Amino acid sequence: MSTEAARTGGAVTHSPAPRKLTALVGRQPLGIVMAAPYAVFLAAVFAYPLGLAVWISFHRYFFAAPGAQVDRPFVGFSNYTRVLGDPAVRQSFLNVLEFLVINVPLTVVLSLVLATALNSVTHIRTFLRVAYYVPYVTASVALVAVWLFLFSNNGMVNNVLGPLAPNPSWLVNSGLAMPVIAIFVTWKQLGFFILLYLAALQNVPKELYESASVDGAGPVRSFMSVTVPGVRPATTLVVILATITGANLFTEPYLLTNGGGPNGASTSPVFLMYQKGIEQGAPDIAAAIGVILVIAVLVISLINRRVLERD
Amino acid sequence: MRSKLVMGTVGVVALSLTAACGGGGGSTGGSSAAGAKGPIKVWLSNNPEEIAWGQAMIKAWNAANPKETVTGQEIPAGKTSEEVIGAAITAGNAPCLVFNTAPAAVPQFQKQGGLVALDGFSGGAAYVQARTGKAADQYKSSDGKFYQIPWKSNPVMIFFNKDLFKKAGIDTTNPPLATYDQFLATSRKIKASGAAQAAIWPAPSSEFFQSWFDFYPLYAAETGGTQLVEKGKATFNSDAGKKVANFWASMYSAGLSPKEAYNGDSFADGKAAMAVVGPWAISVYGKKVKWGVVPVPTSTGKSPDQIHTFSDAKNIAIYSACKNQGTAWDLLKFATSKDQDGKLLQMTGQMPLRENLAATYPDYFTSHPEYKLFADQAARTTEVPNIANSVTIWQTFRDAYSSSVIFGKTPVDAALSQAADKINQLASQP
Numbered sequence: 001m002s003t004e005a006a007r008t009g010g011a012v013t014h015s016p017a018p019r020k021l022t023a024l025v026g027r028q029p030l031g032i033v034m035a036a037p038y039a040v041f042l043a044a045v046f047a048y049p050l051g052l053a054v055w056i057s058f059h060r061y062f063f064a065a066p067g068a069q070v071d072r073p074f075v076g077f078s079n080y081t082r083v084l085g086d087p088a089v090r091q092s093f094l095n096v097l098e099f100l101v102i103n104v105p106l107t108v109v110l111s112l113v114l115a116t117a118l119n120s121v122t123h124i125r126t127f128l129r130v131a132y133y134v135p136y137v138t139a140s141v142a143l144v145a146v147w148l149f150l151f152s153n154n155g156m157v158n159n160v161l162g163p164l165a166p167n168p169s170w171l172v173n174s175g176l177a178m179p180v181i182a183i184f185v186t187w188k189q190l191g192f193f194i195l196l197y198l199a200a201l202q203n204v205p206k207e208l209y210e211s212a213s214v215d216g217a218g219p220v221r222s223f224m225s226v227t228v229p230g231v232r233p234a235t236t237l238v239v240i241l242a243t244i245t246g247a248n249l250f251t252e253p254y255l256l257t258n259g260g261g262p263n264g265a266s267t268s269p270v271f272l273m274y275q276k277g278i279e280q281g282a283p284d285i286a287a288a289i290g291v292i293l294v295i296a297v298l299v300i301s302l303i304n305r306r307v308l309e310r311d
Numbered sequence: 312m313r314s315k316l317v318m319g320t321v322g323v324v325a326l327s328l329t330a331a332c333g334g335g336g337g338s339t340g341g342s343s344a345a346g347a348k349g350p351i352k353v354w355l356s357n358n359p360e361e362i363a364w365g366q367a368m369i370k371a372w373n374a375a376n377p378k379e380t381v382t383g384q385e386i387p388a389g390k391t392s393e394e395v396i397g398a399a400i401t402a403g404n405a406p407c408l409v410f411n412t413a414p415a416a417v418p419q420f421q422k423q424g425g426l427v428a429l430d431g432f433s434g435g436a437a438y439v440q441a442r443t444g445k446a447a448d449q450y451k452s453s454d455g456k457f458y459q460i461p462w463k464s465n466p467v468m469i470f471f472n473k474d475l476f477k478k479a480g481i482d483t484t485n486p487p488l489a490t491y492d493q494f495l496a497t498s499r500k501i502k503a504s505g506a507a508q509a510a511i512w513p514a515p516s517s518e519f520f521q522s523w524f525d526f527y528p529l530y531a532a533e534t535g536g537t538q539l540v541e542k543g544k545a546t547f548n549s550d551a552g553k554k555v556a557n558f559w560a561s562m563y564s565a566g567l568s569p570k571e572a573y574n575g576d577s578f579a580d581g582k583a584a585m586a587v588v589g590p591w592a593i594s595v596y597g598k599k600v601k602w603g604v605v606p607v608p609t610s611t612g613k614s615p616d617q618i619h620t621f622s623d624a625k626n627i628a629i630y631s632a633c634k635n636q637g638t639a640w641d642l643l644k645f646a647t648s649k650d651q652d653g654k655l656l657q658m659t660g661q662m663p664l665r666e667n668l669a670a671t672y673p674d675y676f677t678s679h680p681e682y683k684l685f686a687d688q689a690a691r692t693t694e695v696p697n698i699a700n701s702v703t704i705w706q707t708f709r710d711a712y713s714s715s716v717i718f719g720k721t722p723v724d725a726a727l728s729q730a731a732d733k734i735n736q737l738a739s740q741p
Contacts, residue, residue, distance in 0.1 A: 065631055066403035068424025088710070145574075153571050154508075172515075172570045174720070258516035258572045263718040264710065278394055279519065280703045281419045 050294075057287035079288040089289060092267045093296070095178055099268075100246045100300075102182035107242045108235060111190055115197030116227055129198075133191035140188070144255040147184055151256075171257050174265035181252050181266055189245060193238050200234030201227070236308045240301045247297045250274065269293045345431055349635040350380045351407040351642065356392070356625065357385040360594060360659040365410060367654065368646055379638040386411060391520075393419075393702075400425030400630065407633035408643060412459055412626045414450060415520070415695045415702060420628070421458050422699065427629040428456040432640045442647060444666030449538075449694040450626065458628055460647060461664035463655060465589025465623040466688040467528045469608070472507070473601040475584040479504040488585075488605050489612035491558045498567040501584045510567040512583035513559075515717045519706040523695070524587045526712060528607045528621040529555045531693035536619040540696040540704060543738045547708070548731035554610045556723045560716045570717055589623050590660045590685040604684060615687075622692030624664060656682075662689040700737045707733050 025032055057079050064070045083089050118128055135143060150156050151170040158165035170176050204227060212222045228235075253259070253266040259275075260267030269289050277286030355365035362385060369383045386409065389395035393416040399405040400423050412420075420426050429435040436457055440447050443461045450461045473483040479501045487493040498510030513525035527539065533551040540546065547556075562568040578586035579599050586592070587607070596602050606618040627646065629639045645651065652663035653672055660682060662668060669676050669686040676683045695701065708730050715726030 063397065063401040063423060065400050065405075065424040068631070070424060148574065153569065168570060172718070174718070258514075260517050261515065261713065261718075262570065263714045263720045264517075275706065278397070279391075280700075280706060281397065281422070282703070 053287040053290050056284055057291050059284060061284040061287070062281050063283060075284075079284045080292070083285060083288045083292065088264060088267065089269070089272060091264050092269045092272050093292075095264075095266060096246060096249060096268055098178050099182045099185075099249060100243060102179055103186050103246055104239055104242045106182070106186045107189065107193055108238055110186065111193035111238065112197050112228070112231065112235070114190070115194045115201060116223060118194065119198060119201045129191075129194070132194050135188045136191040138188075140251045141255060143184075143188060144252065147180075147256060151180055168262070172262045174262050177253075177257050177262060177266045181249075181256055184256065185245070185249070185252055189242070193242070196234055196238055197231060200231040204230035232308065236305055239304045239308060243300050243304065244297055247293055344634050344636045345427070345640075346637045347635045348379050348637040348641075350382070351633060351635050351638050352382045352384070353408040353410060353642070354386045354396075354406045355383050356411040357388075358591070358659075360591075361410070361661075364655050364658040367658075368651055372642060372645055376638075376641075379635070379641070381638075381642055396420065396425075396630075397423070400632070403632050405630035405632040407635065407639035408627055408629055408646075410462070410625070410627050410646070412628040414459065414624055414626060414697060415705065417450075417459050417626075417628065418452065418697060418699050418701050420630075421452055425631055426458040427631050427633070427636060427639075428458055429460060429629065429640075429643075430456045432636075435640070438644060442666070443664050446664065446666070446692070450697060452697055453699065459626040460628075460643060461624060462626045462647060463624065463659075463661045463663050464689055464692050465591050465625075465661055466620050466685055466692050467524060467587050467589045467607070467623055468620065468685070468688060469511075469605050470578060470586045470588050470592060470596065470600075470602050471605070472578065472581065472584050473603050475501065475506040475581065476603075479506040479584070483603060486603070486605065488608055491554070491561075491608055491610050493612070494558075494608045495561055495565070495567070498562065498585075499565070502565075502567055507582060507584040509569050509577060509583040511562070511585040511587070512569055512573050512577040513587060514572055515563075515568075515570050515713070516572050517709055517713050519702050519709050522705060522709050522712055523621050523623065525559055526555055526708075526716075527693070527695075528587060529558065529609070531619040531621055532607045532609045532613065534619075535617070536691065536693045538693060538696045539708065540698055540734060540738050543698075543735070545731035545734040545738070548727045552727055553724060556712065556716050556727060558608075558610075560719065560723055563717050564719060590662065590682055593660050593681060604681075606688065615684075617691075618688070619691040619693050620688060622664075622689075622694050624692070624694060626664075662686060664689075698738055699741055704734050704737050707737065 058074060058076065059072045060075050060078075061072050062070070114132065118125060118132075121128060148155070148171075152158075153169040153172075155169075158169060166173055166176055170180050208226045208230065209222055212226050217225060248270055249268040250270040253268055254271060257266040260271055270293070273286040273289050273293075276289070277283040353365075353369070355362055365383050369381045373380050386392050387395050389398075392409075392411050393413055396405065396409055396412070396416070397419065400420060405425060417426070429439060439450075439457050439460050443450075447457070447461055450457060450459055452458050469488060471483075471486060471488070476483045476486060481487070481497055481500055487497050501507055501510045514521050530539070530547060530552060531537070533555055534546070534549075537546050537551070546552070559568070563570060573580075573582060577583035578588070579596060581600075588596075593602075606615045607620055609618065627643055629636060629643065633639050647663070649665075649671065652665060653675065655661060655663055656672055656675055660679075662685060665671055668689055669683065676686055695705070698704070711721075711726040711730035715721045715723045
C-alpha cells in the first residue's frame with residue numbers, strides 16, 4: 001500500500017489529472033524550476049550544436065554570409081565515406097589511440113599512487129597538493145614553452161643525454177612525438193585526478209585497512225586489496241574523463257609539434273576538424289569527423305565502464 | 312539505460328530538424344547597396360607601418376568627405392586574418408573593406424557570398440586593369456570578374472646576414488647563391504664554420520601557407536612564373552617541381568635547414584644566416600642585422616632580371632555586408648590612387664601592385680636604393696592560383712611536401728605525383 005493510501009485509510013483520493021501532473025513534473029515541481037536554467041544552458045550550448053553538427057554532417061554544407069543564396073543538399077553518408085576514406089583522418093584516430101594507450105593507464109596509476117601517498121602524508125600536505133595542482137590550472141601555452149625548452153633539439157634533455165639523444169629529436173621524431181605529448185598531458189592533468197582520488201580515498205573504511213593489517217597484509221597488499229577496489233567508482237570516472245580529454249586533444253600537438261607534425265604523426269581528429277572546418281571551409285567534413293569521434297568516445301567509455309565495474 | 316539512449320537520440324534528431332530550419336536572414340547587400348553612400352568601417356593589417364599609413368589615409372578621406380566618414384581598425388586578433396574575415400562574413404558583420412585580403416582566400420570568401428564583384432561598379436574592371444596592367448589577370452576569379460583589387464606585393468627574395476657570411480668566410484658583396492649547387496655549398500660553409508645554427512630556416516610546420524616561403528618562390532623562379540595549378544591541372548609534378556623539391560630535401564637531410572620550428576625570428580636572432588622574405592623586412596631587420604639581398608636561386612643560375620618569385624600580395628576587397636558600397640568603392644579608388652600608393656611605399660616599403668612601379672616613383676627609389684631590387688622583382692611576381700578549394704589544395708601540397716621534403720618519409724617523386732593527382736581532383740570540384 002502506498003503511503004498516501006495508508007494515510008487515507010486505504011482509499012486513494014487523487015483524481016487522475018493531478019496524478020498525471022505528478023508523473024510529469026515529479027513530486028517536487030520546484031526541482032524542475034531550479035534545474036531549468038541549467039537545462040536550457042545545456043540545450044543551447046551542448047545539445048543544439050551537437051544536433052546542428054549531426055545535421056551538417058549529412059549535407060554539403062559551408063558557412064555563408066547571411067542571406068546568401070547557397071545550395072546545401074542532403075548527401076547522406078557521403079561526408080562520412082570521404083572522412084573514413086581519408087588516410088589522414090585514419091592516422092589521426094590511430095594517433096589518439098596511441099595517446100590513450102599511454103596516457104590513460106599512466107594517469108590512473110600515477111594519480112592513485114600519488115593520492116594514496118598524499119593521503120598518508122601528515123606534514124606539508126597542502127603544499128604538495130597545491131604543487132601537483134599547479135600545472136592543471138596553468139595555461140597550456142605557458143607550459144608548452146617549458147616543454148619546448150626541455151625537448152627541443154638543443155633543449156635541456158638532449159644536452160643531458162648527449163650522444164644518447166634521439167635522432168631526429170623528440171618533437172620531430174614520428175615515433176616519439178605522440179608519447180612526449182601523452183606524457184606532457186599526463187603530467188599537466190595529474191593534479192585534477194589526484195584530487196578525485198583523494199576524495200574517493202576518504203570513503204574507504206579504515207576498518208578494512210585495520211583488518212588487512214591484522215591479517216598480515218603489508219602496504220602493497222593493502223593497497224592492492226583494499227585501496228584499489230575501494231576507489232573503483234573513482235577509477236571509472238578517471239578513465240572516462242581521461243579518455244574524453246584525450247579525444248579532445250588539440251592544444252598540445254598544435255603547439256608542441258606545430259600543428260600535427262612531424263609528417264602527421266601527432267595530428268589529432270580535433271586538429272583536423274579545425275583544419276577542415278575553419279581553414280579549408282569544409283564544416284561538413286569537420287562535422288562528420290566530430291560525430292565519429294563522439295561515437296568512438298561513447299563506445300570506449302561504455303567498454304571502460306563495463307570492464308572496470310564488473311564484479 | 313536503454314530508454315535514456317533512445318530519449319537522447321530522439322532529442323538529437325529533434326534538434327537536428329530544428330537546426331535544419333536555421334540560417335538565413337540578414338542581407339548581403341544587394342544592388343541598392345552598390346550606390347549607397349554614408350559612413351563605413353574598414354579593417355587594416357596589424358603591423359605598425361600599415362596602421363600608420365591607413366590612419367593617415369582615412370584622416371585625409373574624412374577631411375574631404377565629412378558626410379561619408381570612414382572608421383578604421385586593426386583586423387581583430389586571430390590565428391590568421393583569413394579565419395577572422397571568414398567568421399565575420401558568416402556572422403554578417405564584415406566591414407566594408409579589408410586592406411589585407413589574401414588572394415588564396417578570395418575564392419572561399421566568394422563562395423561564401425561574402426564579396427562584391429568590383430565589375431559591378433561603373434568602370435570597376437577598367438580601373439583595376441589600368442592600375443595594375445596585365446598582372447591583374449592573375450587576380451581574376453573563375454567567373455571572369457574581379458572580387459579583389461591587387462593592392463601591394465612583397466616579392467620574396469633571399470636575405471643574408473653579412474656578419475655571419477663574413478664569419479663563415481663567404482663573399483658578402485657577391486655571395487655564391489645563384490644556383491642550387493652554390494646555395495648548398497654556401498650553406499655547408501655556414502654550418503661547418505659554426506657561424507649560425509642553420510643556413511636558412513623556413514618554417515617546417517604544416518600550415519597550408521608555409522609553402523609560399525620555401526617551395527613556391529623557387530618554383531616560380533625555376534619555371535619562369537608558372538602557378539601551382541594552371542588550367543585546372545597541377546603543374547608541379549614536373550622536372551622543375553622535382554628539382555626544387557629535391558633541392559630543399561637536400562637542405563633538410565644535410566641539416567642545413569632544421570626540421571624543428573624556431574619560436575621567434577631565426578634571422579633576426581642570428582640563428583639562421585639567410586631568410587626568404589619580402590621588402591617589409593627592411594624596416595624590421597634594418598636596425599638589427601647587417602643584411603644583403605639576392606634573388607632566389609635556380610638550378611641553372613638564371614640572370615636576376617629573368618627570375619620570378621612569389622608575390623606575397625595582400626589585396627583589398629569590398630565585403631557584401633557593407634551597406635554603403637558606393638562609399639566603399641570611392642574609398643577603394645582613393646586608397647589605391649597614385650598619391651596614396653606613393654605614401655604606402657614611403658611609409659611601409661611595400662610595393663603597390665602598379666604597372667611601371669619604379670618609373671612611377673623615381674624619387675623614392677633614388678633615395679631608397681635598397682628597395683630598387685624589390686621594385687624590379689615586383690614586375691615578375693607569381694600569385695597563388697585563383698581557384699576554388701585553394702586552401703585545401705595548398706594544404707594537400709604542404710602535407711606531401713612535409714612528408715617527403717622535410718621529413719624524408721616518402722620519396723619526393725612519389726609524393727609530388729600523389730599530391731598532383733589529389734589536387735587535380737580538388738581543382739575540378741566547384
